[in-house]
Amino acid sequence: MLVIENLYTCYGKVQALKGINLIVNKGEIVTVLGSNGAGKSTLINTISGLIKPDQGSIRFCGEDITKVPPHEIVLRGILQVPDGTAILSRLNVRENLIIGAYCRKDRGSFKEDIESVYQRFPKLGERKNQIAGSLSGGEQKMLAIGMALMGKPRLLMLDEPSLGLSPLLVSQLFRIISQLQQEGITILLVEQNAQKALNYAARGYILETGEIILSDLASNLLRNKKVREAYLGEVPPAENETRET
């Protein structure tokens, strides 16, 4: 569905992405892992059209979207849930959901869609008219996802969704992500929480200082020594110790 070839992007004066090759197939959850500054956000924002790459191409369902402006990327069904404050804090919950559907041409199922968001996230339903800025961190994340769902995404990109959430909420979040995939939404998940991400994703890419250094099935990555040491918190053995298998 999404094919990125040889992508080079600058962020300010730094070459943030160097020769990225990445594929997301329809219906999959693909995750991109990496530490801070690796270029994960730059990657997502380049796909979203907020940053223009210097080289390479991005194709979506066969169409070259490399030079398409951001609002039109959204019109093609690629929606991003950004990191940080992803909601519009001055609008209320309902208005946020309404604006989430801004990109849709069809007015048809609008009311049902809002209802289904309230069903999926009952807390949002309780706070329909509350100003979004007054919601808790977890509720704001739910609202952000709800906004994206209102846009009927074909490809949903999530930029570090677990950041700042308690472990309980993180588990909830990933269950929801899994649900969405089962409902047919393709997901590109950029994460720091490698353990969770690899548990739910089909395939993963490891990004380090702008380059993809590993690309494999998630199950393989979970077993990969380098991944375990760098991203899953495993402690490497000291030199004069033998390694237990």
Add this chain to the structure above:
Amino acid sequence: MIIQQIINGIILGSIYSLVGISFTLLIGVLHLLNFALGEVMMIGALMAWVILTFTGLNIALAVLIVIMATALLGVLMDVTAFKPLRRKKEYYLAPMISSIGFSLIFQEMANKYTGGVPVSFPENIVQGRIFNIGNSVFSSINVTVLGIALAMMMLLHYFLQKTKTGIAIRATSESFRRSRLLGININHIILIVSGIASMLAGLSGVLVGLTYGAISPFLGTIFVTKGFVVMLLGGFGSVHGAMLAGILLGLIEILSTSFLSTTYKDLWTFVLVIIILLFRPLGLFGTLPPVHRED
């Protein structure tokens, strides 16, 4: 007697509200302080005068033409002078200077056209009738002006709260970047907001002309200050704040003139504004003045 003054204050205040809204819209959504809006107001008034004096068109058509022309003017100003600066870090101060450039040009050209003297609106634009509420007297002009102003404010409220584009405008005022990610075409929004702000200024100019029966090419300078005070009082970027603050300012001015000395009218207005700001430093609907980040 006091009823008369209160209603006069509301009528004047409603005009101030419209001016204030135009300033606060630009600052809230586009992070722009456009000094030229005062001159746009004057141009609107002048245009209406020309139409009413030299053509046989009625007031409704005149208002319509002024609205469209001033909206276009607003878009033109943005496209030529502000848009090229938008992505640069000098977007902080440079557009202010450009707006001064525009106001100089507009004022000079109006000055040349009128020869520097005030011009009087023709009589009987609106069917002359007198209304009475108790001991107060109002002309049909008063009623028309108030009607138009209030109608415009209600329209604006509905537009910003209930329509898709209106909510998109409010989203844009919060974050360009987040709005882009929602599929909002920022360039369209900018054009729409520029047009609306200038249109409101132009309309208030017409209303001033109708209310006072005469306008001078220097009308703009006076109202820039009023607009700024209303924006400050209401809270930067708050349209509802500007609506309220404008009416408040009108009331303060009229009431202080009639019950306190006329010579010190401005002083009392000034003092009251300072007092309000001491209690609500961010304005009635307090919001921080926006810092422009191209995000």
Add this chain to the structure above:
Amino acid sequence: MSPYLNSILTLAGINILLAYSFYLPRGVGLLALGQAAFMGIGAYTCTILTVRYGIGFIPSLIAGGIIATVVGIVTGLAALRLKGLYLAILTMAFGEIVRVIVANTEWLGGVEGIFAIPPHTNLAAIVVAIGILMIFFQRTQNSRPGRTQIAIRDNEDVAEAFGVNIFREKVIAYGMGSFIAGVAGGFYAHYILYIEPGAFSFERMVEILMFCVFGGVGVYWGPFFGALTLTLIPEIFRFLSDWRIVFYGAVLIITMVLRPQGVIDREVIQKVQGFLFKVFLHKGRIGRR
């Protein structure tokens, strides 16, 4: 020198001083929008001393500057802890407050102001004042105080982490700016020979802002160039008669589109220096051999 030229250059000189009164606080990152008020304070102080108490011009001038500085420091102590736009609004409000107070004080001439001020201002004195300032800028820009100011302007937190007393530096810069504005006010009063509160209104502040934004606030030549050019343009283009104001407006708009950072910035200075170097040293073959 013709009286006309003398007159125009004097006005330009006053404007240059005013531009510097904004430039100095800007150098530490402050948006001081009340400088017109300090100009007024200096103008009224100087005028009252010369006209009503018969004190000499230069002492009165300096007294005007000092009073302005005192007021500046006092208000600065209260206001300078605020950031950016809040400070801008507060200084703006302060400017208006001063104007309204003066307009309502009979002893200061009220709304009508003070007439018949003796013409003490001469071009030489102004040139000396500007000269002193520019030498000061040239000296400090590469020295510790100058670099400190740039550090504060660019990133306060980092500067503070390096042990800079931010607040003290800001008050000093603000005080100096007020002094310059006060002195400029004294010059102005004895040039125009008549002062009234409206001359020190926010319109004046906008003018000062124009000089700085147009000329550039990155280097000390910026305000100089901005004030000089914008004062001279209406005069030079007098032949355009009615159209010269339209022309002036167009110049502002076009300049901002083409050079929003101001006409003069570090790059321009370096290019000019390079050019002068080539022209004057190339003859003697000094340098690149």
